[in-house]
Amino acid sequence: MPSISKRGVEVPLSPFRKLVPIADRVKAEGKHVYHLNIGQPDIETPAAAMAKVKETDLKILAYSAAAGNASYRAKLVEYYARFGAEVTADQVIVTTGASEAIQFLFMACMDHGDEMVVPEPFYANYNGFAHIADINVVPVTCALEDGFSLPDAKAFEAVITPKTKAIFITNPNNPTGCFYPEKALKELAQVVKKYDLYLFVDEVYREFCYDGQDFFSVLRLEEIENNVVVIDSVSKRYSACGARVGAMVTRNEELIEAVVKYAKLRLSPPGLGQILAEGALEMDDSYMNEVKEEYDRRRNVVFERLQKMEGVISYLPGGAFYCFAEFPVENADHFCQWLLEKFEHKGATVMLSPGEGFYATPGLGVNQVRIAYVLNPTDLHAAMDCLEEALKVYPGRIKVGQLAAGTAVI
């Protein structure tokens, strides 16, 4: 029997995936599980966008252009302009989800052994994509104490080496929900300019910025137009994760040329998903406004409930639909597994993502979790009830006196 490749054995999996079979098992046994572990919202995909697919008179579902349908790219240009980002259709490449955009960029911008600086905690699958591209992720650590805000220029400069080719950030952030304001991005831009690095920014959560904060796209940054690349996706924006439609945007013509080569190899992005995505861009603001208000409500539920749990340290996240929290436990990985297997409150439990897997630095995040507020407020409250009770009775709870109740920062 032929063997699996070394890399096939080593490819790093998302940290919470290993809990999935356990969750499946306890669900089969009758326990209800509130899923706050994944970025799969319970919000409906806009009916108007689905209708575009249902109304299509397409007779042949042919390959689209490798860079995506021209009509969709044109509408994306208008969409980005709403955020003050002036780009042309040639500067937009449609991809199979943000995942593919990331893989294209890693390959087109970096060679084997090159380094990319990423603030941690970060979306754990970046590790897998870096593994595929055979590049190294170099972390810059953010602190829960200040709501995981973007580290300053010095922190980035401290880890930049001659092998560093790119900085990769997510704004608003997954997994922390941190919103990066214009000022912080402009400070980062100076580092990018000084070392002439690529700046990849995953902006898939741009629609979800709270407290009246205006989203600032890095496409608006001046003097580093050829360094900036935006990664995009319709998955979260329109609750259309299964459409598998993303994009990358850059003014760097050479990079577009290189990425288009990779795009041509895989022939085309999904055709039906592109029709849906184009339909979504034709809607007025009402869908997105309602969704944003709904997430804002959920955000407040999670924040307020965490605040009241003894020993839990968290903050009010400024964007996306995630928040990170420190729990009064020695090992959050163990706690999350215990939650699924051993705990039950009113016939239910809650599934969270252990924090450690979102860090590249060993030992960090071991007592932290990511909470995705992707359920409606009623379910969220029920999930928080579970969590509150669980933390009271968890055998591995740390009972040291100095733990204060949840601290609001930002």
Next chain:
Amino acid sequence: MPSISKRGVEVPLSPFRKLVPIADRVKAEGKHVYHLNIGQPDIETPAAAMAKVKETDLKILAYSAAAGNASYRAKLVEYYARFGAEVTADQVIVTTGASEAIQFLFMACMDHGDEMVVPEPFYANYNGFAHIADINVVPVTCALEDGFSLPDAKAFEAVITPKTKAIFITNPNNPTGCFYPEKALKELAQVVKKYDLYLFVDEVYREFCYDGQDFFSVLRLEEIENNVVVIDSVSKRYSACGARVGAMVTRNEELIEAVVKYAKLRLSPPGLGQILAEGALEMDDSYMNEVKEEYDRRRNVVFERLQKMEGVISYLPGGAFYCFAEFPVENADHFCQWLLEKFEHKGATVMLSPGEGFYATPGLGVNQVRIAYVLNPTDLHAAMDCLEEALKVYPGRIKVGQLAAGTAVI
């Protein structure tokens, strides 16, 4: 401005892609171009399958399981059973087109610098996928004189080294249209077994076997169950290239495990495309029978017309919808470009794929072309009229006396 990676510069493009801008230009100038260069059929996607998408009552287009929807995988199992291939749903992973299946396999089975043996000419994008995976393609040359039939065991053994991890074939073949019978596959299986290699077989054209020949899936080969992997796609079968739904099938549990890790990284295959693909599997045989008959008609048109062209050497292909031909020209690449730019017959010309790009061995295929018979017989005849006239007047035509009229082999 940051630079493109070395690999991003070097990634090998499909050989005919460079002709696309020229074709676009002459079309914009008013010339009609018959596209016999691409595997994009003009056949309609089955309306019954499209209807499944239109009738869906899905409210949230969520991520599907990373390995694909359970209901679709179950139907694929029934589909493969029609070809005598007994597999379980766990042995089927749904991918984003065959392209993604190939990439997953290259990574899961081979490490940097490993070798894979491929009969040439082969689908040119395999070079690009091999480049991404950083593995080496080692060709075994097939001959036009015997219709590009599968080389014998000796030919394969001659190029196998300790670095060889896999043999990759396409049956029926793209770009040659050659059909590999059971006997040839069983001979190859002995080589696979002897050296304990992976055997990847791209079976996306399995429905298109002519002259009453029965398709033999390598999933039916005994003694090498853990070596065999089948690559599949709905693109050609249902003329649904834009669905981006493929699959890989293997009984090797370790390989399934490794591939699922890569599948999880990119979250899920396209959701709408999977609904369409599942719908297509619920149809009776009439659609596929009609399509096959139509391709058979086209095959005969191309073969008969090529036969009558002086100096053209070809053969009757046994499967798929391609054929390769040798032209009385010094350089087919130049000829194909000249066809587009300088030639016109009744306001039209024809676009073909130069053969050289389908070979890994330098210097081979320079006077050959691939013809994809993806147009209806009327258009095909018009395209053949163009080709016939063009070959008469092409300035680079070889006028040596020994060139005979098209020779039928097989």
